[in-house]
Amino acid sequence: xxxxxxxxxxxxxxxxxxxxxxxxxxxxxxxxxxxxxxxxxxxxxxxxxxxxxxxxxxxxxxxxxxxxxxxxxxxxxxxxxxxxxxxxxxxxxxxxxxxxxxxxxxxxxxxxxxxxxxxxxxxxxxxxxxxxxxxxxxxxxxxxxxxxxxxxxxxxxxxxxxxxxxxxxxxxxxxxxxxxxxxxxxxxxxxxxxxxxxxxxxxxxxxxxxxxxxxxxxxxxxxxxxxxxxxxxxxxxxxxxxxxxxxxxxxxxxxxxxxxxxxxxxxxxxxxxxxxxxxxxxxxxxxxxxxxxxxxxxxxxxxxxxxxxxxxxxxxxxxxxxxxxxxxxxxxxxxxxxxxxxx
Amino acid sequence: xxxxxxxxxxxxxxxxxxxxxxxxxxxxxxxxxxxxxxxxxxxxxxxxxxxxxxxxxxxxxxxxxxxxxxxxxxxxxxxxxxxxxxxxxxxxxxxxxxxxxxxxxxxxxxxxxxxxxxxxxxxxxxxxxxxxxxxxxxxxxxxxxxxxxxxxxxxxxxxxxxxxxxxxxxxxxxxxxxxxxxxxxxxxxxxxxxxxxxxxxxxxxxxxxxxxxxxxxxxxxxxxxxxxxxxxxxxxxxxxxxxxxxxxxxxxxxxxxxxxxxxxxxxxxxxxxxxxxxxxxxxxxxxxxxxxxxxxxxxxxxxxxxxxxxxxxxxxxxxxxxxxxxxxxxxxxxxxxxxxxxx
Numbered sequence: 001x002x003x004x005x006x007x008x009x010x011x012x013x014x015x016x017x018x019x020x021x022x023x024x025x026x027x028x029x030x031x032x033x034x035x036x037x038x039x040x041x042x043x044x045x046x047x048x049x050x051x052x053x054x055x056x057x058x059x060x061x062x063x064x065x066x067x068x069x070x071x072x073x074x075x076x077x078x079x080x081x082x083x084x085x086x087x088x089x090x091x092x093x094x095x096x097x098x099x100x101x102x103x104x105x106x107x108x109x110x111x112x113x114x115x116x117x118x119x120x121x122x123x124x125x126x127x128x129x130x131x132x133x134x135x136x137x138x139x140x141x142x143x144x145x146x147x148x149x150x151x152x153x154x155x156x157x158x159x160x161x162x163x164x165x166x167x168x169x170x171x172x173x174x175x176x177x178x179x180x181x182x183x184x185x186x187x188x189x190x191x192x193x194x195x196x197x198x199x200x201x202x203x204x205x206x207x208x209x210x211x212x213x214x215x216x217x218x219x220x221x222x223x224x225x226x227x228x229x230x231x232x233x234x235x236x237x238x239x240x241x242x243x244x245x246x247x248x249x250x251x252x253x254x255x256x257x258x259x260x261x262x263x264x265x266x267x268x269x270x271x272x273x274x275x276x277x278x279x280x281x282x283x284x285x286x287x288x289x290x291x292x293x294x295x296x297x298x299x300x301x302x303x304x305x306x307x308x309x310x311x312x313x314x315x316x317x318x319x320x321x322x323x324x325x326x327x328x329x330x331x332x333x334x335x336x337x338x339x340x341x342x343x
Numbered sequence: 344x345x346x347x348x349x350x351x352x353x354x355x356x357x358x359x360x361x362x363x364x365x366x367x368x369x370x371x372x373x374x375x376x377x378x379x380x381x382x383x384x385x386x387x388x389x390x391x392x393x394x395x396x397x398x399x400x401x402x403x404x405x406x407x408x409x410x411x412x413x414x415x416x417x418x419x420x421x422x423x424x425x426x427x428x429x430x431x432x433x434x435x436x437x438x439x440x441x442x443x444x445x446x447x448x449x450x451x452x453x454x455x456x457x458x459x460x461x462x463x464x465x466x467x468x469x470x471x472x473x474x475x476x477x478x479x480x481x482x483x484x485x486x487x488x489x490x491x492x493x494x495x496x497x498x499x500x501x502x503x504x505x506x507x508x509x510x511x512x513x514x515x516x517x518x519x520x521x522x523x524x525x526x527x528x529x530x531x532x533x534x535x536x537x538x539x540x541x542x543x544x545x546x547x548x549x550x551x552x553x554x555x556x557x558x559x560x561x562x563x564x565x566x567x568x569x570x571x572x573x574x575x576x577x578x579x580x581x582x583x584x585x586x587x588x589x590x591x592x593x594x595x596x597x598x599x600x601x602x603x604x605x606x607x608x609x610x611x612x613x614x615x616x617x618x619x620x621x622x623x624x625x626x627x628x629x630x631x632x633x634x635x636x637x638x639x640x641x642x643x644x645x646x647x648x649x650x651x652x653x654x655x656x657x658x659x660x661x662x663x664x665x666x667x668x669x670x671x672x673x674x675x676x677x678x679x680x681x682x683x684x685x686x
Contacts, residue, residue, distance in 0.1 A: 160503075163663050167632035170641075210586070213606050213627060243553070245588055246609060263556050266589060284556060289510035298513075320506050 005137045008070045009200060011312055012236045012257050012278055020303065020311055020339035021069040022332050023140075025240075026318030027062040028074040031325050034061050045090040049076050055125035056132055063137055065325065066332050070138050070201070073129060073194070075122045077144030077205060080186055081153050083114035088152075101156040101164075105175050114186035116193020126197035141199030143191050145206035145241065146183040146228075147221035153179070162211055169212075169220055176220065184224040188231040195234045203238040203260070204228060210243020217247050222254075229255040238280060242317060248273035263316030267305035279306060282316040288327045295327060299334045300342075308343050344478045351413045351481050352543060354655055355579045355600050355621055363646065363654055363682035364412040365675050366483070368583075369661030370405040371417040374668050377404050388433040392419050398468035399475055406480055408668065409675050413481050413544070416472060416537070418465045420487030420548060423529050424496050426457035431495075444499040444507075448518050457529035459536020469540035484542030486534055488549035488584065489526040489571075490564035496522070505554055512555075512563055519563065527567040531574040538577045546581040546603070547571060553586020560590050565597075572598040581623060585660060591616035606659030610648035622649060625659035631670045638670060642677045643685075651686050 003009070007021040029035050035058050042048050049055060055074045063071050078088050078096050088098045102108065116123055129139055152158075154165040169176050191202050204225055212221060221241075229237050239251055240260030251259045252274045259274050261267070261281035270279060287298045302313065313335045319328065346352070350364040372378050378401050385391055392398060402417045421431050421439050431441045445451065459466055472482055495501075497508040512519050534545050547568055555564060564584070572580050582594055583603030594602045595617045602617050604610070604624035613622060630641045645656065656678045662671065 158503075160501075161628075161660075161663060163629055163632070163665075166627070166629040170627075170630050170633035170637055210607065214609050243586070243607075246607065264553065264586075264589065266557050284509070285504075286506055286509040287513050289506070290513035294513055317504075320504060322506075 001135045003135050003138060003200075005069055008138050008312065009236070011310070012201065014278065014310055016309060018340060019336055019343070020306075020308070020313050022313040022335040023068040023070040023072065024062070024066070024315050024319050024328065024332075025072075027066060027068055027328075028059050028072060030321040031319055031323050031328060032061055032065060033325070034065065044092070045076075049074070049079065050121040052121055052124035052128050055122070056128035059125065059129045059139075060133060063133065066328055067336075068137070068332055070140050071129060071133060072140040072142060072203070073122065073126050073199065075125070075142070077142070077149065077207075078152060079119045079122060080114060080143060080149050080183065080190060083118035083190070084182065084186055085111045086153055095158045096152060098152065098156040102153050102175075102179060105172075105178075108175070108178060108182070111179075111182060113182050113189070115189050116196070119190055119193070123193045123197045126194055126199055130198040138200035139198065140201045140203055140238075141191060141194035142203045142205060143187045143228075145204050145209070145221060145239075146180045146187060146224035147212065147217075148206050148208045149183045149187070150176070150180055150220075151208045153183075162208060166211065169216055180220065180224050184227050188228055191228065191232055195232065199235060201236050201238060202232060203240060206239070206241035206244065209241035209247070210245075212244075214246040217244060218250065222247065222250055226254055240280070252276050258312060260314070261316060265316075267302075271306075278310045278312060280312040280314050283314070283331070285315045285317055285320050285323070288319065288323045288331060292327075292330050295331055296334050296338070299331065299338055303335070303339050303342055308339065313339070346478050346481060346543075348412055348480045351655060352579070354653070355544065357621065357653055359652060361683060362679055362686070363649075363651070363656050365656040365678040366411040366413040366415065367405070367409070367658050367662050367671065367675075368415075370409060370411055370671075371402050371415060373664040374662055374666050374671060375401075375404055375408060376668070377401075377408065387435070388419075392417070392422065393464040395464055395467035395471050398465070399471035402468070402472045402482075403475060406476065409671055410679075411480070411675055413483050414472060414476060415483040415485060415546070416465065416469050416542065418468065418485070420485070420492065420550070421495060422462050422465060423457060423486060423492050423526065423533060426461035426533070427525065427529050428454045429496055438501045439495060441495065441499040445496050445518075445522060448515075448521075451518070451521060451525070454522075454525060456525050456532070458532050459539070462533055462536065466536045466540045469537055469542055473541040481543035482541060483544045483546055483581075484534060484537035485546045485548060486530045486571075488547050488552070488564060488582075489523045489530060489567035490555070490560075491549050491551045492526045492530070493519070493523055493563075494551045496526075505551060509554065512559055523563065523567050527570050531571055534571065534575055538575065542578060544579050544581060545575060546583060549582070549584035549587065552584035552590070553588075555587075557589040560587060561593065565590065565593055569597055583623070595619050601655060603657070604659065608659075610645075614649075621653045621655060623655040623657050626656070626674070628658045628660050628663050628666070631658075631662070631666045631674060635670075635673050638674055639677050639681070642674065642681055646678070646682050646685055651682065656682070
């Protein structure tokens with residue numbers, strides 16, 4: 001079935017388009033009252049992730065309410081460690097917490113390479129979303145990058161320094177590579193399941209890329225992202241590695257189509273370092289706290305920096321929970337109108 | 344009185360030295376049992392900061408125990424907001440917390456530009472340290488960069504995103520600049536007080552530099568750091584702005600002598616961007632969790648990357664609290680021996 005709005009896909013194919021496509025990282029969830037009313041009827045975040053009909057509902061909400069050019073499936077990057085055998089809890093206002101963590105080689109014996117079926121709830125949520133969206137906009141699937149997943153599995157929770165996870169890179173690189181490889185294979189299986197269920201694009205999130213040195217990133221993160229990109233040939237791939245400014249030239253060599261930028265990455269410099277890819281980003285989520293006039297000014301700055309083509313407008317990170325949805329609507333509408341006028 | 348060990352100062356003056364000097368950010372405190380025994384006899388962290396004799400004692404501990412080439416005065420960057428009229432509490436295991444924060448212009452009326460006398464306990468701690476150290480090694484004074492202090496005064500605590508502080512840059516740049524200027528003048532007064540009390544070097548810590556875009560950094564952080572550098576002409580100045588990779592070329596233009604690097608900054612690239620300054624850093628604090636063999640290997644990598652001169656060995660961030668002091672001793676000793684042998 002052809003898509004009603006395929007602007008995102010045409011942009012990724014580097015076609016000349018009538019305007020710049022726009023969506024927001026974390027658009028499904030937290031900022032929308034409609035999301036919170038679904039969420040509050042449940043026992044917790046994970047119940048929502050694991051209930052396909054409801055996950056599909058909150059996936060579609062921003063398409064209806066915010067008028068974005070793509071839906072991104074509502075799920076969590078930590079479904080992968082859970083599918084591998086390491087379960088987590090989502091602690092209200094604190095974030096994820098793993099009762100068990102990976103410390104030694106022996107801990108790997110409790111893990112297995114996950115199959116897509118191990119995350120059947122998200123696969124099913126994609127199928128429901130596909131049916132209900134009925135071709136209105138493309139669906140983006142996603143997974144965490146192996147390094148980021150590894151960081152949680154070893155650290156056991158979010159952290160300012162991820163010092164336990166980073167320590168393991170020094171103290172046991174063999175175990176590190178073994179676990180990264182297991183995560184990578186699990187992620188490929190999972191993303192292929194998403195592709196088979198109908199996503200049009202996949203995005204790999206390396207949220208904790210920026211705490212590795214450039215050399216560590218080349219050794220412990222990039223090769224695994226590269227494996228994932230190579231394994232998925234059916235749909236275009238986006239890589240977003242927050243704060244990994246040092247890896248931009250390397251991203252240009254990946255078999256991916258789009259590279260996401262955070263708001264600290266200079267656009268012109270990034271264009272020079274990543275000349276072959278479509279770029280996605282990089283509006284500062286904080287700029288959405290400004291007035292409409294200020295938002296419009298900053299949208300213009302962003303659009304002029306990226307230029308009319310090979311750009312998918314987005315934030316430089318996930319939208320912050322206390323952002324006014326009206327400001328987000330204004331942002332989306334402004335990108336649409338202004339990018340058309342600037343052509 | 345001439346210093347017994349002036350290696351740090353000779354390095355900063357770009358003299359050819361017999362070996363590379365070494366000290367560690369956060370060397371005074373947390374990792375040493377000798378520190379904890381002083382700390383545990385008190386009601387809290389702030390009592391230690393505010394008791395000159397004890398602050399001097401823990402300042403000198405790492406010189407005795409770790410054999411570092413400099414002492415850095417034990418204090419906290421948040422003494423400045425407190426001296427300006429905004430008090431904070433140090434919550435055990437959570438970090439700093441401000442009962443009141445800056446939200447509007449009206450909140451500024453409760454603040455004043457601080458004088459060095461408003462932080463008399465740290466000034467006195469420097470005098471005591473100076474006397475007790477008796478010229479063994481130089482003393483480093485320090486303060487937070489105005490942007491980082493601003494971030495805490497507006498946010499009210501540590502934060503992953505500092506979204507309230509960053510929002511104010513968009514919603515009220517006039518208030519932002521006014522507060523930044525007040526912090527800057529307070530910081531100059533405070534650092535001049537430290538200089539008069541006898542510190543040999545001052546370091547400005549911009550801990551939250553990396554969450555600003557390059558444009559915001561040029562507008563809201565650099566001009567204020569520059570004012571501080573210009574105002575202090577009596578001793579050499581070091582600027583350490585964590586994660587501000589994008590500002591390295593700008594740091595080269597500051598009236599400072601040394602620029603600190605975090606472990607994510609490539610040394611060669613940084614040498615090219617900051618050719619005129621001595622560089623300080625940038626050993627990954629996590630590498631201290633490794634074996635002695637691994638530490639020696641990584642020290643060698645660091646020393647070879649920086650080369651024999653214009654380098655002060657240090658970590659790329661503060662030493663992590665659970666680091667084994669024996670590993671730190673080994674690190675210090677290895678830098679000393681290896682840098683001598685590599686000449």
